Amino acid sequence: AKNSGRNTYCFFEDAMQKRADQRLKVEKELRYAIDNNQLELYYQPQLDSAGQCVSAEALVRWNHPERGVVAPGEFIPIAEESALIERLGRWVLRAGCWQLQEWQNDGIYLDHLAINVCARQFHCGDIVQDVRDALDYFGVDPSRIILEITESLIVENVIDTISKMNELKTLGVRISLDDFGTGYSSLRYLKQLPIHQLKIDQSFVRDVASDESDLVIVETILSMAHHLRLEVVAEGVETEEQLALLQARNCEYFQGYYFCRPVPSAQFVAYVEEARNK
Numbered sequence: 075a076k077n078s079g080r081n082t083y084c085f086f087e088d089a090m091q092k093r094a095d096q097r098l099k100v101e102k103e104l105r106y107a108i109d110n111n112q113l114e115l116y117y118q119p120q121l122d123s124a125g126q127c128v129s130a131e132a133l134v135r136w137n138h139p140e141r142g143v144v145a146p147g148e149f150i151p152i153a154e155e156s157a158l159i160e161r162l163g164r165w166v167l168r169a170g171c172w173q174l175q176e177w178q179n180d181g182i183y184l185d186h187l188a189i190n191v192c193a194r195q196f197h198c199g200d201i202v203q204d205v206r207d208a209l210d211y212f213g214v215d216p217s218r219i220i221l222e223i224t225e226s227l228i229v230e231n232v233i234d235t236i237s238k239m240n241e242l243k244t245l246g247v248r249i250s251l252d253d254f255g256t257g258y259s260s261l262r263y264l265k266q267l268p269i270h271q272l273k274i275d276q277s278f279v280r281d282v283a284s285d286e287s288d289l290v291i292v293e294t295i296l297s298m299a300h301h302l303r304l305e306v307v308a309e310g311v312e313t314e315e316q317l318a319l320l321q322a323r324n325c326e327y328f329q330g331y332y333f334c335r336p337v338p339s340a341q342f343v344a345y346v347e348e349a350r351n352k
């Protein structure tokens with residue numbers, strides 16, 4: 075028994091070592107990827123209630139030389155464990171601002187682009203400076219960027235959140251509260267913080283047509299948001315039925331596979347042009 079205990083211990087130690095090695099490897103590869111153009115932004119349309127594509131959410135992908143297209147869930151958490159996320163975040167901000175201008179030159183005008191920002195990037199880095207730099211560099215108007223942050227990011231450091239969000243507001247950049255309803259309930263912050271928009275999490279949208287409680291949650295979020303003069307985006311819209319239910323309750327914007335998956339820029343442009351000609 076003594077022996078097997080020791081073996082178990084060694085086994086765990088090996089497994090932990092392996093995981094640490096693996097993480098270091100990915101970190102190194104990711105650092106290389108950022109500097110060597112292996113990252114790419116995909117874009118998912120956001121439509122208004124008239125069916126017009128008025129904006130998009132930028133979602134990062136890693137074109138890995140061996141693994142192909144890698145989804146952010148596989149590398150953002152690793153980047154977030156180190157200062158790498160700040161570099162990645164700056165890359166995303168710049169790529170997004172560049173793309174907005176590029177589209178505009180090609181006759182594709184979006185009201186704004188939504189860009190995801192995670193906790194470490196927001197609190198540890200100088201997010202305000204990073205945003206300002208990217209906007210200035212490409213001559214993008216601040217009102218055309220919406221930063222998507224989560225409730226947990228706020229709760230992690232309320233003082234820092236308040237001061238940085240106020241600076242961003244002064245700059246003219248807007249804030250959207252992503253995955254709303256899934257994190258620590260922070261209803262108080264809706265009033266205190268300069269938030270412009272709520273995104274109803276896709277977990278509530280998924281069963282909105284079949285589950286009475288989800289419908290009530292969605293209705294409650296919409297009614298509360300509208301009383302607080304916040305606009306609402308529903309994410310994860312996959313069916314016509316979901317869309318109809320949300321539209322009937324005055325949700326302003328919609329995003330999901332029902333319209334379009336996140337796609338590379340060229341496909342996004344094709345989507346917008348096709349929708350325009352309909």
Ligand code: C2E
Pocket residue numbers: 118132133134145146147150166190191192222252253276309310311312329330331332336
């Ligand atoms: P998120 O911000 O909640 O993004 C929504 C996710 O839902 C995206 O996954 C999107 O592809 C997916 N989605 C969109 N429509 C539908 C739908 O109709 N049905 C379903 N089932 N899913 C849908 P993705 O692209 O894999 O991104 C995952 C997460 O990675 C994002 O969640 C976000 O938290 C993070 N992320 C993505 N890009 C960035 C980035 O540039 N920076 C940071 N910090 N995080 C990012």
Ligand code: CA
Pocket residue numbers: 131190222252
């Ligand atoms: Ca998001």
Ligand code: CA
Pocket residue numbers: 252253273275276309
């Ligand atoms: Ca979300």
Ligand code: CA
Pocket residue numbers: 253
């Ligand atoms: Ca999410």
